[in-house]
Amino acid sequence: MDEHINIFKALSDATRLKIVWLLTNIDEKICVSEIVEVLDEYQYNVSRHLKILKKANLVEEVKEGKWVFYYLTPIKSEFRQLIQEAIKTIPESQMNNEIHKCKILLAERPK
Structure with a gap:
């Protein structure tokens, strides 16, 4: 129950x-830094939020060179699958600015 x-x-x-x-x-x-720019939040706040998400086992991190990247924790339970599906139902129209900024940033990444 604690996980939930x-x-x-x-x-x-x-x-x-x-x-x-x-x-x-x-x-x-x-x-x-990408999340900071996309959400227009302070770096400290984003880091704090990521720490909470990591503690809840929703995200994981991987270090690549000097950068730390975050990604979703692989789904291993029906509960997590249902949560993920619920999140997917949030309309993209609610996040137009954020998704647009994010796509631009990802396209600008060095290859």
Whole structure:
């Protein structure tokens, strides 16, 4: 039951829900600086939100060179699958600006 409560608590904040929505819909790893720019939030706040999402086992991180990228934790339970499907139902129209900024940033990444 604690796992379920932690997930609901983590997703109860609009910024954290937006981060998970972005990771769900862009299907790519993103770094803190990209999230900061996309959501127009302070770096400290984004890092704090990511820490909470990581503690709830919703996101994981991988270090590539000097960058740390975040991605969704692979789904291993029916509950997580249902949560992910619920998040996917949030209309893209609710996140037009954010998804547009994110796509531009991802396209500008060095190859």
